[in-house]
Amino acid sequence: MQRLSIYLRCCLACVGACVSLLLAPAALAQTSVTGSIGATSDFVFRGLSYTRGDPALQASLDVEFPVGAYVGTFVSTTNPNPGPSPAAEVDLWAGYQHGFNEWVSADLRYTHYMYPDDPRVAEYDRDEFTATLGVRSTVFFSATFSPNTESIASTPGISTGDTWALEVSARHALSTRWSVSVGVGRYVLEEIYADDYDYWGATLSANFSPIELHLAVLGADDTAERIFSTRAAGERIAVTLLYRFGIVP
Numbered sequence: 001m002q003r004l005s006i007y008l009r010c011c012l013a014c015v016g017a018c019v020s021l022l023l024a025p026a027a028l029a030q031t032s033v034t035g036s037i038g039a040t041s042d043f044v045f046r047g048l049s050y051t052r053g054d055p056a057l058q059a060s061l062d063v064e065f066p067v068g069a070y071v072g073t074f075v076s077t078t079n080p081n082p083g084p085s086p087a088a089e090v091d092l093w094a095g096y097q098h099g100f101n102e103w104v105s106a107d108l109r110y111t112h113y114m115y116p117d118d119p120r121v122a123e124y125d126r127d128e129f130t131a132t133l134g135v136r137s138t139v140f141f142s143a144t145f146s147p148n149t150e151s152i153a154s155t156p157g158i159s160t161g162d163t164w165a166l167e168v169s170a171r172h173a174l175s176t177r178w179s180v181s182v183g184v185g186r187y188v189l190e191e192i193y194a195d196d197y198d199y200w201g202a203t204l205s206a207n208f209s210p211i212e213l214h215l216a217v218l219g220a221d222d223t224a225e226r227i228f229s230t231r232a233a234g235e236r237i238a239v240t241l242l243y244r245f246g247i248v249p
Contacts, residue, residue, distance in 0.1 A: 030066040035059070036212075038242035043076050046165060046187055047199025047220030048153040050078045050089060052231045058240075069096050080154040080232065084119035095130075105134040122156035128165075142167045149192055154232045161191025179205045189227075197224035197233075214240040 036059065042049055043056040050056075062072040074091040095109030107130075114125045126149045132142040144165040151157045169183030184200045203216040216238045224233035 032064040033062070033247040034064075034244065035061040035247070036242045036244045038212075038240060040076075040238055040240040042236055042238040043078065044201075044216070044218045044236065044238055046185060047197070047201070047218060047224055047233060048228055049232050049236065050076070050080045050153060052079060052082070052154070053236065054079055058242075068098050070094070078115070081120065082154075082231075086115035086118040086120070086124075088116060090114050090116060103136055105137065107132040107134070120151075120156075122151040123160075124151050126150070126152075138172065139170045140168070142169075149189075151192070152189075153228050155193070155228050157189075157192035158194060159191060163192060164188040177207050179207075181205070187224075193227050195223055195227060197221050197227065199224065210244045212240075212242040212244060214238075214242070216240070 038059070039055060039057050041055050042053055043051045043058070056077045058074070058076040060072065060074045062070060064070040071092075071094045073093070074089075076089050077087060078089045079085050079087075091111055091113050093109055093111040095107060097105065097107040099105040109130045109132075111128045111130065112125070113128070118124060126146050128144050128146045130142055130144040132140055134140045142165075144167075146163045148160060149157070149163045150160040165185055165187050167183055167185035169181065171179060171181035173179045180203065182200075182202045184198070186196060186198050188196045190196060197220055199218075199220040201216055201218040203214055205215075206213045217235070218238060219235035220233045227233075
């Protein structure tokens with residue numbers, strides 16, 4: 001784990017150096033900065049509720065550079081546990097995306113998940129590396145690997161180990177305003193909980209720029225309910241309202 005920590009610090013240092021170079025005046029003029037502020041009726045990720053069915057406030061910020069590199073952050077209020085629970089989740093990411101042609105695109109991303117001032121005894125912070133292959137910007141295949149997951153959502157794991165999340169998703173524009181997306185995934189947690197679970201979701205989105213409205217039907221299988229309880233897993237509906245904005249560098 002010590003080697004892994006040193007490796008991750010080196011990766012972040014390299015990312016920071018690249019960002020510094022990209023922030024030169026010529027690159028800055030072509031940089032895209034966007035963000036969102038909003039609320040959701042239920043904060044659900046990979047089929048698990050991080051608010052146990054309660055609403056959450058959320059915000060995000062993304063910076064995209066002309067060479068395809070990007071960095072970003074996401075913040076949400078949380079309440080994953082019935083007892084002492086962290087007040088917020090903060091995600092930080094950096095990645096690179098590239099379109100090979102009109103048919104195929106690829107995305108590589110590093111994400112760090114953290115829970116500041118977490119009163120829980122178990123460690124829930126973790127790092128993930130994701131590779132995504134896109135086809136016609138419509139169908140997406142992704143594989144996410146974490147080398148240091150100890151616990152997720154509301155339940156402490158039995159040990160620290162490797163995890164995988166394998167997903168297939170698709171999205172389709174119904175009109176200039178309406179779109180629909182669907183996805184299925186499998187969360188491989190053998191080393192953490194001695195089991196895996198499947199999750200899925202379907203979302204109808206409406207774009208009333210700068211306002212977005214999302215209605216999602218989400219779920220996870222019986223194994224997820226057994227590991228994390230029915231309050232955190234199971235079928236549910238989530239409504240999300242977002243205000244999107246852009247910042248001119």
